[in-house]
Amino acid sequence: MKVTIYDVAKTAGVSIATVSKVINNTGNISEKTRNKVLDVTKKLEYYPNVMASALMGKKTKTIGLIIPDLANPFFSELARHTENRANELEYNLITCSTDYLPERESKYISLLKQKKVDGFILASGFEDLKKVEDLMKEDIPVAVVARDFPMFPVNAVAIDDFMGGYQATSYLINLGHKNIGIIARDVWSNRERIRGYKQALEDHNLNVPSYFEYAEETNIICGKKIAHNYLNNNNPPTAIFACNDLLTIGAIKAAKENGILVPEQLSLVGFDNTMIATITDPPLTTIGQPIDVMGREVMDLMVGMIEHNKQDKIRITLIPELVERNSTSKID
Structure with missing residues (x-):
């Protein structure tokens, strides 16, 4: 038999109103x-009817997180840390992975709206600006993470991708490398990393190799394919900067x-510093x-919008850090 709020009130020896106030964290209720x-x-395994609360105009304490690729360790780690913070704030997180497919973006936005989520967190890879604009027109709280939408007044938490690309390339140049390839997918964060890569080459009077091509996806198979093409070129690189691990x-x-030794014959720098990098x-x-x-930061921004109606839009830009291990070496 399904447990109701009446069962909770009867067992606890309190009124239904008291149970409601405890569940919704409202009213002046003693700690005891x-x-x-x-x-x-x-004890009774009572779970409030979230949909019923939503229909009454109450918050569902649920947030939708839309990421492009749960198989990518960066996004799986990001989802885990976001959910950990949600739990600390007594919120629930529904995570949806789109595989970079626009039709899945539409599907999951529609599904999450039906679930009456209190807001959306959109991660890097979300490219449909019209969908973002539509959510904002509906006054649904939106925050973005691991990217930015500078054309919209939305809360955002991102890394300085341009600086990261510049750091990686400059580091390889300082090791003596002059022919440096890059592996990247044509998405927002990677485009900024490529821009940093190109700027570092320009600042050191070096050229972008003519064999540059975009990866079709951000996975190991595509990384291997592009690297094969580069290494079998007439003028193969001595170093490669890849835009994720x-x-x-x-x-x-x-x-x-x-048959090429890493790092003795080829230096490699990745991006993200996920667990697999170690x-x-x-x-x-x-x-x-x-x-x-x-x-943590993007969840705090989201809850601030939901619970305190914070209207000021905040953009938090975090600074990337080069983590040196054993896939790079100096070149004579």
């Missing part, structure tokens, strides 16, 4: 009574299949993103 009610809800692992695989062979030199901070 609050703890007693909460203990009973856990998965692409870098693909480049390591391509180097091994071509367990590759060799461990990756990479540009680190403070993924935990990004998850």
